[in-house]
Amino acid sequence: MDKGSGTSLQGEMVVQEFIYILTIQGELTPKTLKEYASDLKHFTEWYKGKDIRSEEISFRIEDVDTSTLVNYREESEKVLQLKPSTINRRLITLKRFFKWAVSESKINLDPSKPLKFIPEDKVSPRRMTTAEEQSFILAVENGNSLRDRTILTLMFHTGLRTMEVCNLMPSDIELGKRSGELTVRADKRNSQRKIPLNMTCIALLKMYMEGLSPDSPYLFPSEKTSDRLTERALRHLIKKVMTTAGLEGLSSHDLRHRFGYAMAEHTPLHRLAEMMGHINPDTTMIYVKGLNANLSSSAEDGESEPH
Structure with missing residues (x-):
């Protein structure tokens, strides 16, 4: 050398x-x-x-x-x-x-490609409490534009990544009278996937999309440039709402985890993995394990929780 x-x-x-x-x-x-x-x-x-x-x-x-x-x-x-x-x-x-x-042609071959990671036990992420969820929803409903309320509510109920929210197009949304579906287009990591929408999301999206410019290429364009909303701007919005809700330190990842936990209670593992865009279902198991750990803890404390 x-x-x-x-x-x-x-x-x-x-x-x-x-x-x-x-x-x-x-x-x-x-x-x-x-x-x-x-x-x-x-x-x-x-x-x-x-x-x-x-x-x-x-x-x-x-x-x-x-x-x-x-x-x-x-x-x-x-x-x-x-x-x-x-x-x-x-x-x-x-x-x-x-x-x-x-x-960038700085080197010819990537020496890191064969490099393997060290196995680590995946710890289930902390789940938002019911009180935290309520505080977040109240903060979303107060003082935010219809666009921002729609974005935040959609993330709360679908677990979308920030990049996926920014890339959404109007054609990715299918709304019926009492049903709806959102399509996340394929990227380098995942194939195309579909996520069902609940009535809360459907009602907001219908109201929001009525006022959306017919020629808008993005579902949530930037209010400043009318071009693609940047992930930095979206993270800033989430941080602002979390601060208003008294939930400093929580981020878009916590909204995604909230969705994962909520769906893990009644959704088959393979289906939840598809909805969250996990290539390996083992990644999705963190939510199932987290639920089981909470149930075990409640049983030891002599508590019972309604489902």
Whole structure:
């Protein structure tokens, strides 16, 4: 391996370019961007200090191979004793970085492609309480435009990801008198899927779509540009409503989890996986396990809950 000096800056400049591209795309939160930058800095510092000699190794991405990444993963686990979730998050960052580097012709082959994650026990996410759900609904109904009320109510009852909400088109909505359906078009991760709409969503969508411009390409266009609503703007809306509801710290993920738990009570696992866009039904099991854990806890406390 060529460890010639004068090329480390080049490697770090590639990292900076990657972070800059992610920033201007506007799809990640500031917190996630900060984590990406921190993860890549951790790897480059580890790489430059991994030689037993005193001299520092220059960081050049073309010198990183799969065995190097495997060593980084194993040392993170066995020497640094980091949590599997932390290691896997860093591996995800590296995988995205090297995939981007290949797409930009910075390197010819992606060394991270064969890299496997460390198995970790999936902990069921916290479920919103009934009081939290009521607080959220009240905050949605007060002081928000019809468009924003429709967006937030739809997320509450369908578990859509922010990206999926922003990409919705009017043609993705089918409304009958007492039934309705929403289509999430195919993306790189999932095939097309359909989600049934309850009467609350149907009533709001009918009212909202009556005032929507007939030539609008998006169901929820930006109020400023009339173009696609950005995920950053949508996250800002959700954060504002959560703060109003006294639920600081909750996000779109909590609305998605709320839907997962609510549907897991009476929906077959394979169907729920389809509705949530999970490729692997094992991912959907976190909601079933979470429900079972709550039932076990209630039984131990001598409580019973109506269903």
